[in-house]
Amino acid sequence: MTRAIEAEQVGKLYAGKGGEVGLHDLSLQAEQGQVLALLGPNGAGKTTAVRGLATLLSFDRGTARVAGYDLGREAQRVRERIGLVGQYAAVDEQLTAVQNLRFLGRLRGLGRAASAARAEVLIEQFGLIAAANRAVSGYSGGMRRRLDLAASLIVTPQVLFVDEPTTGLDPAARRDLWEALRELVRQGTTILLTTQYLEEADELADKIVLLARGKVVAEGTSDDLKAMVGPPIVQIRFAAADDADTALPALARVDARARLDSSGSMVILPATAPEALARSVDALTVAGLAAIEVTLRKPTLDEVFLTLTGDGPATEEAA
């Protein structure tokens, strides 16, 4: 079976301040049913990549196939098989959920009865029954996103592009949306997700491509990426900053790289040696200090990001 997404060195560059911005050579592969995340800050080229793969703009280099069809030559075939969830609720604000879904169903080629039936199913599936006949302009952010996702599923897509789906959502709405995406994946849809949230990529993606300034910085599973930046971390939290100050010299004898974190009441040190955790606890006991919490954890994707890109999230405008 052909891959769901296969991009070979696609890119699109725009003139921007201080040189060209956009997307340099991006190569991607996703198998049917996988979730691939493009992770990066604003200006990394994520949206350019998604808009190109969803046929909204044409790449000026490279070739790509989506759902088995060539983006350039068979764009209409691609469009029959994809769905797009953008950064907005891409529906008519003045219409109700039912009207929007029926309208979009008709436009996708469903008959009058079929589009009405499909609208009903989706409204129930996405918990919009109570608001089904109210204009979208009065919906909450979470409801809009659910309707937007429902609208993308009128014809179940083989490949769904999801561009920063949870930006601006509260945690509960975010969990709901994640669950809806997982359900789609269980049914075999391939998802290409862009996000600025490391947690989101970690939660959903089988494979993460880390983008910065239009270039791929790293790719792999979330564990692969974390492994790239080194050992797990021992994290020791104290009740007060004074305690942490007192403990630091003792912990520095376990590993010279031990340091206070930004809160001042936590010491973190890399667990290069397997016994680092046990030795840290011993050191605290010897020094007669009590910690509130001692944890051994992998680096967060935030830390991965900082290590691999060499800087914090950039602040340029999204391309």
Place this chain on the structure above:
Amino acid sequence: MTTTAPVTTAPAIAAPRLLAASWIIARRSISSWRQQLGAMATGWLFPIFVTLLFLGLFGGALDVPGDSTYVDFLIPGMFAVTMLFGLESTTLSAAADATRGLNDRLRSYPINGAAIVLGRATADLISSLISLTLMAAFALAMGWRPVVGVAGAILALMLLLALRFALLWIGIFVGYGARSVESVAYIQIVTWPIAFLSSVFVNPATMPDWLGTLAELNPISATATALRDLLGATSWPTQSFAGDQAVAMAAFWPLLLTAVYLPLAARRFRKGGK
């Protein structure tokens, strides 16, 4: 959450062709009018408010050319102004579709992209027809008595719709390039001087020479003068070539504006923005 059949590579459902898709998109706008009937009615009736204002407030004070009554003189021009006022709703709805992602969704559909623009155009022309009908009914009630045959009436309507059609492309061009709906709200303010700097309300001969020429060159003046000719009202004595050849100018201007702005709007649409 309920489950549906697994995704397969089964052949996709055929999407509607150009005209069917355009009509579906136009109908979507028409359905939305019902949801915002107050706003739509205000838009449709606005030219009537302006006419009332002129009839009541300035009607006694303004000179009218020839032996026309003030109503007979004013109404043909107000039809042209009604078309101009439609520019605002086209621009704002085009900006809403472009900036709130609806255009992106529709552009990712397996339909002919021209349907998206044609659907907008169809809905806006229908909206303008509603406004014109209300305006005509109001004018007749106010004593407007056009002297016109069937052919003349049809030609007058064609000229009005041609002007509206040309203005559509300007509205779509501006709207599709907008960063937000609010950023193009200035279009409301721009339409006013364009309406007043014409031969609709005031005799261009009373303006400074350069301004008078500008007012006669205004496409709104061309359509207004042509309509007066067709509907049996007298126009001001003209100052320039543009004033002499009103019917030709009323056909020429929409053609020129369409020739310039339709390709620009189409290009902007294909690019998905500026």
